[in-house]
Amino acid sequence: MKAISAIMTRGLGIGSYVIAADNSGARIVKITGVKKGKTRKRRVQFCGVGSWVKVSVREGKPDMKGQLFDAVVIRQKKPYRRLTGERICFTDNAVVLLKDEKGNPKGTQIKGPVPREVQERWKEVAKIAPAIV
Numbered sequence: 001m002k003a004i005s006a007i008m009t010r011g012l013g014i015g016s017y018v019i020a021a022d023n024s025g026a027r028i029v030k031i032t033g034v035k036k037g038k039t040r041k042r043r044v045q046f047c048g049v050g051s052w053v054k055v056s057v058r059e060g061k062p063d064m065k066g067q068l069f070d071a072v073v074i075r076q077k078k079p080y081r082r083l084t085g086e087r088i089c090f091t092d093n094a095v096v097l098l099k100d101e102k103g104n105p106k107g108t109q110i111k112g113p114v115p116r117e118v119q120e121r122w123k124e125v126a127k128i129a130p131a132i133v
Contacts, residue, residue, distance in 0.1 A: 001036055001052065004117040005083050008048035011076035012093055017058065021074060021094035022107030022128075026060035029071065029095060049076055050121045055095060069106070071095040072122050074114050074129075088115060088133070096125050 020026040033054040034045040079089035097106040119126035
């Protein structure tokens, strides 16, 4: 994965319930794993903005419940620092579901802003975002 221009904090862990911020049909999802994540042995993995995660749908369309999908974290409540010195945080934790390994989003629109760090790593997701912060 491409590096991002921010110092990412440990915002979300395995088992976190987050909002699906797209119109794919899922509403609430649970993070079950972090793809391409690095951590110490026996430590619970963590993820932040721009991370590629595996999620399980908890609330949403009945045919999607319990299914596993790939997703990208687009917002986190925990503040993180950009290299310019500013700190960024959002009011909620949110993800966007992906339909393939290339990073194409499952939905056609995203609710809420998307940070610049996601645009650097996931260009297809940023194309359907209403605002880049």
